[in-house]
Amino acid sequence: MRGLAFATLFLGALVSGGVARNLPRPAAIDLSNRAVSPLSDSAKVNVFVFVRTDCPVTNRYAPELKRLAKEYGGQGVKFWLIYPDHTESSADIEKHIATYGFPGMPLRDPKHSLEEYAQAKVAPEAAVFDAAGELKYHGRIDDRWVSFGVQRQVATRHDLELAIGEVLAGKPVAEPVTKAVGCYLADLR
Numbered sequence: 001m002r003g004l005a006f007a008t009l010f011l012g013a014l015v016s017g018g019v020a021r022n023l024p025r026p027a028a029i030d031l032s033n034r035a036v037s038p039l040s041d042s043a044k045v046n047v048f049v050f051v052r053t054d055c056p057v058t059n060r061y062a063p064e065l066k067r068l069a070k071e072y073g074g075q076g077v078k079f080w081l082i083y084p085d086h087t088e089s090s091a092d093i094e095k096h097i098a099t100y101g102f103p104g105m106p107l108r109d110p111k112h113s114l115e116e117y118a119q120a121k122v123a124p125e126a127a128v129f130d131a132a133g134e135l136k137y138h139g140r141i142d143d144r145w146v147s148f149g150v151q152r153q154v155a156t157r158h159d160l161e162l163a164i165g166e167v168l169a170g171k172p173v174a175e176p177v178t179k180a181v182g183c184y185l186a187d188l189r
Contacts, residue, residue, distance in 0.1 A: 026113035031090040036107055039133035044076030045167050051081050052123040053088055053096040055183035061124050061141055062100035069103035072164055079104030085188045086110035115185055125180035126160045130167050137163035139178030148181055
């Protein structure tokens with residue numbers, strides 16, 4: 001009986017703290033207002049990066065995201081920039097991408113379906129999905145930002161890069177959830 005209680009407690013903790021999701025696959029819209037289902041893509045790994053045009057933390061991560069896209073793009077990893085602010089136009093998003101040099105395919109998520117599916121809370125926050133569309137990681141890009149307005153000179157842990165590598169290798173992500181620091185997405189609802 002004690003074993004059953006432990007197993008139930010363990011499974012409850014795993015479901016509430018883990019990243020596995022049993023929700024229908026979400027869709028968003030591209031900059032031409034066409035519906036896109038990014039998890040239906042044939043990539044080995046899909047990376048969602050939730051961004052806001054008005055978030056200084058987001059904008060500071062453009063070089064790191066560009067580096068990661070260049071390093072992993074040839075290995076079957078696809079990057080998606082997810083814009084959940086329903087007030088941003090396609091022109092605003094195109095200007096943002098051009099100004100900072102963000103990599104990846106931009107998608108608008110005005111209904112917040114990708115945001116909810118990925119359990120994202122702030123911008124920038126990353127979510128890594130395997131080829132089957134299962135969420136394997138969500139959280140910070142790295143640990144450079146300690147708290148809002150407080151940052152290290154250099155990151156000491158590259159969480160997104162580690163997660164991508166582990167998913168590509170078919171391994172479980174050692175730390176599947178981390179706390180991202182940035183601009184809240186709830187402000188956009």
